[in-house]
Amino acid sequence: MSEAIKVPTMAEMMAAGKSPEVLFWVGCAGSFDDRAKKITKAFVRILNKAGVEFAVLGAEESCTGDPAKRAGNEFLFQMQAMTNIEVMNAYEIKKVVTACPHCFNTLKNEYPSLGGDYEVVHHTQFLKSLLEDGRLTIEGGKFKGKRITFHDPCYLGRANNVYEAPRDLIKKLDAELVEMKNCRKKGLCCGAGGAQMFKEPEKGNKDVNIERTEQALETKPDIVAAGCPFCNTMLTDGVKGKEKEDEIEVLDVAELIANAQDL
Amino acid sequence: MNLIPQILFAIVLAGGVGYFAMNIKKLIRNIKLGKQIDRNDQPSERWKHMTRIALGQQKMVVRPIAGLLHIIVYVGFIIINIEVLEIVIDGLFGTHRIFAFMGGLYDVLIGSFEILAFLVLVSVILFWTRRNVIRLQRFIKPEMKGWPKNDANIILYFEVVLMMLFLTMNGADLQLQQLGADHYVQAGAFPVSQYLLPLFEGLSESTLIIIERAAWWLHIIGILIFLNYLYFSKHLHILLAFPNTWYANLNPKGQFNNLESVTKEVQLMMDPNADPFAAPEAGDDEGEPEKFGASDVLDLNRVQLLNAYTCTECGRCTSECPANQTGKKLSPRKIMMDTRDRLEEVGKNIDANKGEFKEDGKQLLDDYISREELWACTSCNACVEACPVSIDPLSIIMDMRRYLVMEQSAAPAELNNMMSNIENNGAPWPFNQMDRLNWKDE
Numbered sequence: 001m002s003e004a005i006k007v008p009t010m011a012e013m014m015a016a017g018k019s020p021e022v023l024f025w026v027g028c029a030g031s032f033d034d035r036a037k038k039i040t041k042a043f044v045r046i047l048n049k050a051g052v053e054f055a056v057l058g059a060e061e062s063c064t065g066d067p068a069k070r071a072g073n074e075f076l077f078q079m080q081a082m083t084n085i086e087v088m089n090a091y092e093i094k095k096v097v098t099a100c101p102h103c104f105n106t107l108k109n110e111y112p113s114l115g116g117d118y119e120v121v122h123h124t125q126f127l128k129s130l131l132e133d134g135r136l137t138i139e140g141g142k143f144k145g146k147r148i149t150f151h152d153p154c155y156l157g158r159a160n161n162v163y164e165a166p167r168d169l170i171k172k173l174d175a176e177l178v179e180m181k182n183c184r185k186k187g188l189c190c191g192a193g194g195a196q197m198f199k200e201p202e203k204g205n206k207d208v209n210i211e212r213t214e215q216a217l218e219t220k221p222d223i224v225a226a227g228c229p230f231c232n233t234m235l236t237d238g239v240k241g242k243e244k245e246d247e248i249e250v251l252d253v254a255e256l257i258a259n260a261q262d263l
Numbered sequence: 264m265n266l267i268p269q270i271l272f273a274i275v276l277a278g279g280v281g282y283f284a285m286n287i288k289k290l291i292r293n294i295k296l297g298k299q300i301d302r303n304d305q306p307s308e309r310w311k312h313m314t315r316i317a318l319g320q321q322k323m324v325v326r327p328i329a330g331l332l333h334i335i336v337y338v339g340f341i342i343i344n345i346e347v348l349e350i351v352i353d354g355l356f357g358t359h360r361i362f363a364f365m366g367g368l369y370d371v372l373i374g375s376f377e378i379l380a381f382l383v384l385v386s387v388i389l390f391w392t393r394r395n396v397i398r399l400q401r402f403i404k405p406e407m408k409g410w411p412k413n414d415a416n417i418i419l420y421f422e423v424v425l426m427m428l429f430l431t432m433n434g435a436d437l438q439l440q441q442l443g444a445d446h447y448v449q450a451g452a453f454p455v456s457q458y459l460l461p462l463f464e465g466l467s468e469s470t471l472i473i474i475e476r477a478a479w480w481l482h483i484i485g486i487l488i489f490l491n492y493l494y495f496s497k498h499l500h501i502l503l504a505f506p507n508t509w510y511a512n513l514n515p516k517g518q519f520n521n522l523e524s525v526t527k528e529v530q531l532m533m534d535p536n537a538d539p540f541a542a543p544e545a546g547d548d549e550g551e552p553e554k555f556g557a558s559d560v561l562d563l564n565r566v567q568l569l570n571a572y573t574c575t576e577c578g579r580c581t582s583e584c585p586a587n588q589t590g591k592k593l594s595p596r597k598i599m600m601d602t603r604d605r606l607e608e609v610g611k612n613i614d615a616n617k618g619e620f621k622e623d624g625k626q627l628l629d630d631y632i633s634r635e636e637l638w639a640c641t642s643c644n645a646c647v648e649a650c651p652v653s654i655d656p657l658s659i660i661m662d663m664r665r666y667l668v669m670e671q672s673a674a675p676a677e678l679n680n681m682m683s684n685i686e687n688n689g690a691p692w693p694f695n696q697m698d699r700l701n702w703k704d705e
Contacts, residue, residue, distance in 0.1 A: 007703045026699070028690040037702040042448065057676030058700040070642050071678045072556065072664030074522045076685060080527040109518035154643040159517025185648055189585040195644030198681035198691055202639040204589030212585075 005044045009058040010091045020055040023088070023118075025098035025107065028063050029229035034230035035236065042097070042124055042258035043099050050136045054097070060087050066223070071195040077116065081106075085116035089149055099123040099254060101155035122156055124166040124227050124253050131172065140174030141260035146222040148175045148256070151212065151235060152187030153228035166227045166253045173260055178219040188212050190234035193248040195244045197230050208224075213238025217248075224250045272483075279487030286494035290572060293610040297565040302510045312653070315415045316507040322651040326579070329393075336409050336422070339383035340501065343429070346376050350483050360436075360640055363450030373451035377433060380426045381455045387422045394419075401578030402589075406597040411497065418498050422490050428485060431466035432478035434459035439471050500575035504652040511653035516644045519661055524553040525669075556665025560625040562607045563659060569600035570654040580646035580656060586639040588658040593639035593691040595656035601631035602659060626664035628663055637663050638675060 011131070024047070029036040031202055047054050065080030075175025086095075096118045098104050108120035121129075130136035148170050156162045163184045170177050182188040191201070201207055213235055216224045224239065226232040229252075236250045302309075313319045320337065324330035349362050363369050394402045394415060402415070434456035439447040463471060493499050500507075531537045557563050560571075580595035581587050587594050605627045612618050628634075640660045647655050667673045674682070681691045689696040 005703065007700070009700070026702075028692065031699045031702060032690060032692055032694045037705065041703055056700065059697045062696060063685045063691060065685070067517060067691050068682055068685055070661070070664075071674055071682065072661065072666075072668035073531065073674070073682055074525045075669060076664055076682055078521065078525050079532070080685065080689070081528065081534055082529060105515075105517035109515050110521060113521050134381055154641070154645075155517050158644045158648050160515050186583070188588075189641045189643035189645065191585060191641060194640050194676055195681065196641050196660055199675050199677040200637075201589075202585070202586070202593070202635055204639075208585045208589050210642065215609045263563075 002218065003237035005041060006048050006235070007044055008055045010055045010093075011058070011059065013055045016092065018053070019092065020166045022095045022097050023066075023091075024054045024056050025094045025096050025100075025103050026056055026061060027098055027103040027229070029233075030099055031061070033229060033233070035233060039099055039229060039232070039252040039254055042252065043254040045253060045258050045263040046127065046136065047131075049261070050130050052130070057091075064103045064111075066102040066106040066142045066199060067195045069106070069110070070193070077110075081111055081114050081116065085111060085114060088116060088118065093118055094216075095119045095121070097121050097123055097126040099227075099229065099252065101153040101159070102230065105155040105159050118120070122131060122160075122162055122165065122227065124156075124169055125162060127254065128165045128168055131169070138169065138172040139255055139260055140172075141262070143173040143175045143223070143256060143260050146173075146175045146223050147178050147220060148223045149178045149180055149216055149219040149221040149255075150183070150225045150227075151180070151190065151216060151231055152184055152191050153226065153231050154189050155188065156227055157187050158185060166225070169253050169257060170175070170225055173256060175223075178221060180219055182215055188215060190231040192230035192234050197233075207238075209234035209238040210241060213242060217242060217244065221248060224248060224258070225253055225256060226250060227253050266357070269355060269357050275484060275487065276351065276354065279484075279490060282545075283491050283494070286491070289610060289614075290494060290499075292613075293606050294565050294572065296561055296606070296609065297563050297568040300564040300566055302512075302566055305513060308513055309511075312511055312513065313505060313508040316511075316651070316653055317504045320651075321634075325649075325651075329577075329677070332389055335379075335382045335386045336390075339379040341377055343376055345372065346429070347486060350479070353568075354483065355430065359446055360448055360450050363448050369450055370452040371435070377430065377455040378382070380429050383422060384426045387419050387426075391416065391419045399679045401582040403596060404578065404596070406594055406600055407576070407578075411446060414496050414498075416577070418496065421485070421492070425482060425485050425489065428478045428482040430456045430459065432475055432482055435463060435475035435478060438463040439468065439475060439669060442468055442471070444468050444472070479612050495683050497574065497576045500573050500652060503569065503573040507569055508653045510569060512566075512655055512658070516647055519658075521617045522555065522665070525557065533703075555669035556667070557629070557659070557662035558601060558628040558666045558670070560609055562666070563602070563662060566600070567655070567659055568606055569654075570659075571599050571606060573652055574599040574603065574654055575652075576600060577651065579649040579651065580654070583645040583649040585641055585643060585645065591636075591639040592633065593636040595660075598659055599654060600630060602627065605631050628666065632663065634667065634673070637667065640664075 010023065010180050023191055026040055030040040062084055063080050064084065065077035068080065069077035096107055098107065101122060104120060104122045106115070107118065127136065131138060150166055150170060152163065167177060188211065189208055190212050216235065224235055226235060232252055239245050239250055316528050320330070320334055324334050349360065352361050353359055393399050406635070433453050434452070436447060437453045437456060438460055440449050493502065537698060554562060560568065574596065576596055578596050584593065584595055612623055638658055640657070642657060644657060647657050684693050688694060
């Protein structure tokens with residue numbers, strides 16, 4: 001945490017007559033959830049380091065409407081979507097990056113038919129492209145040789161077929177990537193999707209995040225890597241529930257990369 | 264010349280095919296009770312998808328044991344149909360082994376049918392063992408009690424009996440050929456049924472002919488009964504897997520459809536020039552306002568109803584479902600079974616009331632699918648991914664949630680809180696939208 005982070009807003013950019021390379025869609029979790037804010041900042045530090053000209057919407061950003069839509073409230077979803085689309089179209093946004101697979105999925109797949117057509121990428125895809133373009137170098141640093149297992153977020157993996165970008169980044173850390181018995185297409189949900197994050201689960205004999213955490217623990221990892229703020233919360237809770245929080249960290253892929261270089 | 268068997272055969276065949284055609288017509292009518300949906304785009308993609316998934320069984324082999332056994336039975340079913348063609352021609356024209364003129368090729372054909380029939384027998388016995396002895400988890404879930412369990416076993420028994428009859432017929436035929444019986448041409452290779460010959464040792468020609476004829480008749484009658492059984496069974500998948508994969512959703516799985524009826528209303532709401540009190544224009548007869556979401560099968564679309572008829576209750580969806588794995592009531596397979604059961608009920612209602620549906624005080628929601636099931640879904644798409652024939656239980660769950668929330672305001676209280684937060688301050692939690700960038704300086 002060396003220097004202050006630079007986070008320009010779209011409004012500031014526009015006032016300066018500039019247009020950013022990419023809009024960073026922070027999302028509600030990334031803006032307000034204490035754990036997720038750390039992911040947001042880690043990602044920003046990488047963007048700053050790589051010299052990416054990005055901007056955020058700040059107070060002009062609003063929920064994409066994903067949890068409302070999955071809960072069945074199409075009205076609220078479309079109202080959110082159209083409001084956001086108006087803002088983004090006014091700024092002539094072309095490309096969006098987000099660290100939340102739910103925002104990613106909604107912006108990418110459900111906004112176009114409502115008038116919001118952007119190139120939308122998940123932050124792991126974006127980081128991978130920075131790497132390929134030589135704008136970012138990744139070193140293993142303190143993660144060298146560590147056992148890392150990656151939990152596929154449903155809305156990144158099955159929902160949008162993005163499986164390799166996060167894994168490619170983890171491999172660059174010279175870490176040992178170990179797979180859970182259910183991974184990629186068969187990845188087990190963390191239990192938060194479909195608006196479950198905001199309610200108590202239905203009656204059952206176990207919580208979904210505990211089931212998934214057990215699968216993760218079977219790989220004997222040093223770190224459980226996630227690519228979604230909600231998965232992160234669920235797995236962090238799961239690891240705490242198993243009283244393993246002193247041995248096993250749950251970290252976002254962006255945090256892994258930022259921490260590896262002491263950003 | 265005795266024409267009676269031929270006439271009898273023609274009647275049996277016409278009856279069997281006719282009754283089946285009648286039921287298929289009913290099935291199509293029932294599916295058309297659903298809402299229209301445009302799934303005719305990207306035809307070349309659709310052909311590819313169908314070829315890969317249905318014809319090529321690509322998803323079956325995700326689970327190698329069941330996949331391999333299934334491919335044997337599937338290939339057996341398709342190939343042995345060539346034999347059925349010969350049986351039909353023989354039956355109608357009073358010939359015997361009409362394809363025998365093919366010579367060596369005929370030997371290869373009959374030989375491979377026999378080997379396949381034997382492999383099918385073995386596979387079917389293993390399938391039966393998995394269901395009834397090993398009792399794999401997914402076959403003994405609550406929704407599988409009663410008819411679904413019996414249905415699955417009946418199908419297996421059918422296949423055992425049909426294969427045995429086929430082999431008995433061939434064995435008796437071979438024995439007759441060796442005895443030089445009239446009418447029984449020397450044709451075919453019998454790699455499996457030759458081992459049945461000791462059973463026929465010492466039987467007179469006339470007894471053998473009775474055995475051969477009886478097996479022949481029972482075999483074809485059995486096939487016709489089996490054909491007609493399909494409509495009443497989960498076994499319909501052998502036909503519907505093809506259209507079902509053709510009409511599959513080709514969009515990314517995370518993309519849920521945007522309701523157009525809602526779009527219109529939201530646009531109106533957000534249009535500063537719209538007059539909310541404007542009287543509808545003359546001639547602007549919109550009829551009843553459209554219902555949001557689904558509470559009954561008639562609110563679902565045709566592909567969803569086709570999905571329900573296609574489901575063969577294998578339970579791969581349910582075994583991958585995180586809610587089901589953790590003991591919740593939700594089972595995606597049950598969603599499909601309930602949808603079909605209710606659709607059948609509606610269909611019978613229409614039949615009984617001269618083509619009109621008479622309100623029966625029942626619906627898919629609550630009478631079949633409970634709210635508890637619907638709210639347990641994490642929308643993770645594991646069920647959709649798991650289905651070997653591209654069925655989408657999630658879309659039905661979402662449509663029913665839409666009905667609960669938009670027509671009944673019946674979401675769980677915590678979700679109502681979440682939604683009013685989004686409405687008031689643009690986030691699912693009660694934080695001020697103006698504070699969205701505070702993290703920068705924390």
